[in-house]
Amino acid sequence: MARKEYSFYPGCSSERLTSASNYMVSVEAMCKKLDVQLNEIPDWNCCGASIGYAEGGELPRHVMNARNLAISEQVNKGQDVVATCAACWLGARETKDRLAHDSDLLAETNEALREAGMNLQYKGEQEVRHMVEVLIEDLGYDELKKPVVKSLEGIKFAGYVGCQTNRPFGIVGESFENPKYLDKLVEIVGGEPVEKYDQKVTCCGGALAFSEPEKSQAQIKKIIESAYDHGAEMIVTPCPVCQMNVEVYQGQINKRYGTKFNMPVTYYSQLMAVAYGGSAKDAGLDGQIIRARKLEEIAAKGAR
Amino acid sequence: MADVVATHETIVVVGGGISGMTAAVEAAETGKNVILLERAPSLGGRVSQLYKYFPKLCHPTCGMEINLRRLRGNKRIKVLTQAEVRKIEGHAGDYKLSVTLHPRYVNDNCTACGECGQAVSAEIPNPFDYGMSRMKAAYLPSLMAYPQRYVIDPSILGTADAEKAKAACKYGAIDLDMKPETITLSAGAVVWATGWRPYDAAKIQPYGYDRFANVITSVEFERLSDPRGPTAGRIVRPSDGKEAKNVAFIQCAGSRDRNHLKHCSRICCMASLKQTTYMREHFGDEAQSTIYYIDIRAIDRFEDFYQKVQADPAVRFLKSKVANITEDEATGDVILHGVDTEGYHRYDNRHDLCVLAVGMEPSVDVRSIADVRVDASGFIELGATDGGIFGAGCAANALDVNRSVQSATASVLRAVQVVNRVAKAEG
Numbered sequence: 113m114a115r116k117e118y119s120f121y122p123g124c125s126s127e128r129l130t131s132a133s134n135y136m137v138s139v140e141a142m143c144k145k146l147d148v149q150l151n152e153i154p155d156w157n158c159c160g161a162s163i164g165y166a167e168g169g170e171l172p173r174h175v176m177n178a179r180n181l182a183i184s185e186q187v188n189k190g191q192d193v194v195a196t197c198a199a200c201w202l203g204a205r206e207t208k209d210r211l212a213h214d215s216d217l218l219a220e221t222n223e224a225l226r227e228a229g230m231n232l233q234y235k236g237e238q239e240v241r242h243m244v245e246v247l248i249e250d251l252g253y254d255e256l257k258k259p260v261v262k263s264l265e266g267i268k269f270a271g272y273v274g275c276q277t278n279r280p281f282g283i284v285g286e287s288f289e290n291p292k293y294l295d296k297l298v299e300i301v302g303g304e305p306v307e308k309y310d311q312k313v314t315c316c317g318g319a320l321a322f323s324e325p326e327k328s329q330a331q332i333k334k335i336i337e338s339a340y341d342h343g344a345e346m347i348v349t350p351c352p353v354c355q356m357n358v359e360v361y362q363g364q365i366n367k368r369y370g371t372k373f374n375m376p377v378t379y380y381s382q383l384m385a386v387a388y389g390g391s392a393k394d395a396g397l398d399g400q401i402i403r404a405r406k407l408e409e410i411a412a413k414g415a416r
Numbered sequence: 417m418a419d420v421v422a423t424h425e426t427i428v429v430v431g432g433g434i435s436g437m438t439a440a441v442e443a444a445e446t447g448k449n450v451i452l453l454e455r456a457p458s459l460g461g462r463v464s465q466l467y468k469y470f471p472k473l474c475h476p477t478c479g480m481e482i483n484l485r486r487l488r489g490n491k492r493i494k495v496l497t498q499a500e501v502r503k504i505e506g507h508a509g510d511y512k513l514s515v516t517l518h519p520r521y522v523n524d525n526c527t528a529c530g531e532c533g534q535a536v537s538a539e540i541p542n543p544f545d546y547g548m549s550r551m552k553a554a555y556l557p558s559l560m561a562y563p564q565r566y567v568i569d570p571s572i573l574g575t576a577d578a579e580k581a582k583a584a585c586k587y588g589a590i591d592l593d594m595k596p597e598t599i600t601l602s603a604g605a606v607v608w609a610t611g612w613r614p615y616d617a618a619k620i621q622p623y624g625y626d627r628f629a630n631v632i633t634s635v636e637f638e639r640l641s642d643p644r645g646p647t648a649g650r651i652v653r654p655s656d657g658k659e660a661k662n663v664a665f666i667q668c669a670g671s672r673d674r675n676h677l678k679h680c681s682r683i684c685c686m687a688s689l690k691q692t693t694y695m696r697e698h699f700g701d702e703a704q705s706t707i708y709y710i711d712i713r714a715i716d717r718f719e720d721f722y723q724k725v726q727a728d729p730a731v732r733f734l735k736s737k738v739a740n741i742t743e744d745e746a747t748g749d750v751i752l753h754g755v756d757t758e759g760y761h762r763y764d765n766r767h768d769l770c771v772l773a774v775g776m777e778p779s780v781d782v783r784s785i786a787d788v789r790v791d792a793s794g795f796i797e798l799g800a801t802d803g804g805i806f807g808a809g810c811a812a813n814a815l816d817v818n819r820s821v822q823s824a825t826a827s828v829l830r831a832v833q834v835v836n837r838v839a840k841a842e843g
Contacts, residue, residue, distance in 0.1 A: 287621055287626070289621035289622055289624065289627075289740075290621070290627055308745065310742060310743070
C-alpha cells in the first residue's frame with residue numbers, strides 16, 4: 113500500500129490532449145517517487161471554473177462540485193479530496209465552505225443531486241486540498257527533498273503563484289502578498305528562486321485572456337518582464353491557467369509590445385519529476401510550447 | 417520584596433505609562449496607598465517615545481518630568497518595574513494579584529554611571545526606538561528612565577560580556593544570580609492601565625511593511641523625528657539614508673477595516689497632521705507631505721490644528737484608501753496605487769517614504785488575567801463584572817494623551833470609592 117492515498121480528480125485542463133495534460137504526467141511521476149497514490153473519482157465532472165461564476169448561477173455551481181465530492185465520499189471513503197488544478201480546488205473548496213455554513217443551500221444541493229437520480233448525498237465528510245497543500249502539510253519539505261537525485265543547480269526560477277491558490281483561502285501560514293512556498297520548493301530541488309519577484313501574485317487575467325486579450329496580456333507582460341528583470345530563466349507555477357496564459361501568449365505580446373519574450377513556464381511538479389530522476393517525458397516537458405531546454409538537459413543527463 | 421505592604425485598602429495600578437502614572441499619583445494624593453506595577457524596566461510607556469504631543473506640539477519630557485516629580489515625592493506610592501501581573505482573583509475590596517518580578521540583574525546600588533554599558537560588546541535591538549537602533553546589552557532604557565538604573569539583558573547571561581559588566585561596576589550593583597520571583601499582592605481595587613500597542617503593520621499585506629524598507633509606521637516616524645532618536649532627528653529613509661522630503665501618510669492603516677481593527681483608533685489623524693509639521697520643521701518649503709485618508713477625524717478643538725495644516729501648501733490631502741504599495745527597486749521609492757475618490761482618478765504616486773498611521777490595540781489580553789468585560793476590540797468596558805477593577809487610558813479605549821489622563825483620573829475616583837467602602841466596613 114502507498115504511503116498516502118487521496119481521492120483525486122484532474123479537472124478538464126489536465127485531461128488527455130488538453131493544455132495541462134503534461135501537468136498531470138509530471139504529477140504522476142512525482143507522486144510515484146513520493147509513494148503517494150491518487151484514486152480518481154469515477155465519472156467526475158467540471159468544477160464550473162470561471163463560467164460558473166459568470167453565468168452559471170450559484171446553485172448549479174455548487175451542485176457540480178458537490179457531485180464530485182459526494183461520489184468521492186461514496187467511493188474513496190476516508191480520503192481527502194485532492195485537486196491539482198487551482199480552479200478545481202478553489203471551486204470545490206468554496207462549495208464545501210458554503211454548504212457547511214448554509215443549511216438551505218445544502219438542502220437544495222442535495223435535492224438537485226437526488227433529482228439527478230444517482231442516489232447521491234453530499235455530507236461534507238472529506239477535506240478539499242490542493243496538491244501543493246498535500247505536499248507541504250502532509251509530507252513536508254524534508255520528505256520532499258529525500259527523493260532528489262539530480263540538482264537543478266544553475267537555473268533561476270521566478271515562482272509565480274497567481275491568485276487561485278492564494279486567495280481567499282491560501283496555503284496555511286503563507287502571506288497573501290508574498291507567499292514563499294514555490295521558492296522553497298525550488299530550493300529543495302537545487303534551483304535558485306528569485307527572491308524579490310514582485311509579480312508573484314499578479315493576476316494572469318484568467319479567462320479574460322479570451323474575452324479581453326489586451327488587458328490580460330498587459331498583466332502577463334508584467335509577470336514575464338519582472339521575471340527577466342530579476343534574472344530568471346524560467347517561471348514556475350502551481351496553476352494550469354497561469355501556466356497557459358503566461359506561456360502561450362508570449363508571441364502575441366512580442367508583436368504587440370515589441371518585446372522578445374521566450375521564457376519557459378513550468379509546473380512545480382515538473383521540476384520535482386526531473387529532480388527525482390525522471391526523463392523529460394516523465395516530467396511532461398514534451399508538452400511545453402516554449403521548451404524548457406535547461407530542464408531537458410538535466411533530465412537527459414544519466415536518464416534511466 | 418518584603419518591603420511591599422499591601423492591604424485591602426491598597427490600590428494597585430497596573431501599567432506605568434502616562435495613564436498609570438497619573439492614576440498612581442492621583443490616588444496617592446487622595447491619601448491612598450498605591451502600588452504601581454510596570455512590565456518594562458522603566459516607567460513612561462509609549463508617550464515617552466513620542467517626539468511631540470498634539471495639539472500644542474510640546475515635548476513629552478515636560479509632562480513626564482512633572483509626573484515623575486509628583487510620583488517620587490509621594491511616599492504612598494511603591495513602584496515595581498519588570499513586574500507582570502499573571503492573575504487577579506477575589507472580589508471588590510479583596511483582590512489577590514499574582515505578580516511575576518523579572519530580574520534586572522542590577523540592584524539599587526546602581527548610579528547609572530554607564531561603566532557596564534561601556535564594558536559590554538554585545539548589542540541588541542533597542543525597543544525604545546522600535547528596533548530602529550541597536551544598543552548595548554547593558555543599558556539604560558531611555559534618558560528619562562525611571563528608575564535611573566541600568567538593566568542587563570538576559571541574552572548575555574553566562575557569557576563573558578556578563579562578567580565584564582559585573583567587573584566594570586564599581587558599586588557592586590550587578591547581581592547575575594537574580595532569579596524571577598512570584599509575589600502575591602492584596603488590593604481593594606485595581607486600576608488596569610496597560611495601554612496599547614501599534615497594530616502589527618505586517619498584517620496589512622498590500623502595504624508591504626514586511627517587504628519594503630521605506631514603508632514604516634507612525635510610531636517609527638516619531639522616533640525618526642526625535643533628536644534623541646536613532647537618526648538624531650534626521651528624517652531619512654531606512655533603505656539608503658537619503659532625506660525623505662516627499663512622504664506619504666496612509667490613514668486608517670489597520671483601523672476601520674473589517675480585515676483588521678474594526679474600530680477607529682482616534683489618534684491617527686491628529687498624529688499624521690502633527691507629523692506633517694515635523695516635515696515642515698525639517699525641510700521648510702521643500703517638504704512634501706501627502707495624507708491619504710478616508711475622512712479626517714480631528715474632533716473638538718483639534719479642528720483648529722487641522723485647518724492650520726490644511727492651509728500649509730506643503731501638505732496635500734488625497735481622499736483615498738490606498739489599494740497597494742509597490743517598490744521601485746532601482747531607487748527604493750515607494751509607489752502608492754489607488755483611486756482618488758474625489759473625481760475617481762486612478763493614481764500611481766511615487767514617494768520617498770511611506771508612513772502607515774497604524775491603529776491602536778490593547779497591549780494585553782486582560783481576559784486571561786482578570787474577570788472583566790471587554791468590548792469587541794478588547795478594550796475594557798466601563799464597570800468590571802464585580803466592580804473593583806477599572807480600565808484606564810488606552811486599556812479602556814483608543815484615546816489620545818489628554819483623554820487618557822482624564823480616563824485615569826475617572827478610574828481612580830471609582831477605585832477610591834471602593835477602598836473607602838472597605839475601610840468603613842472594617843471600621
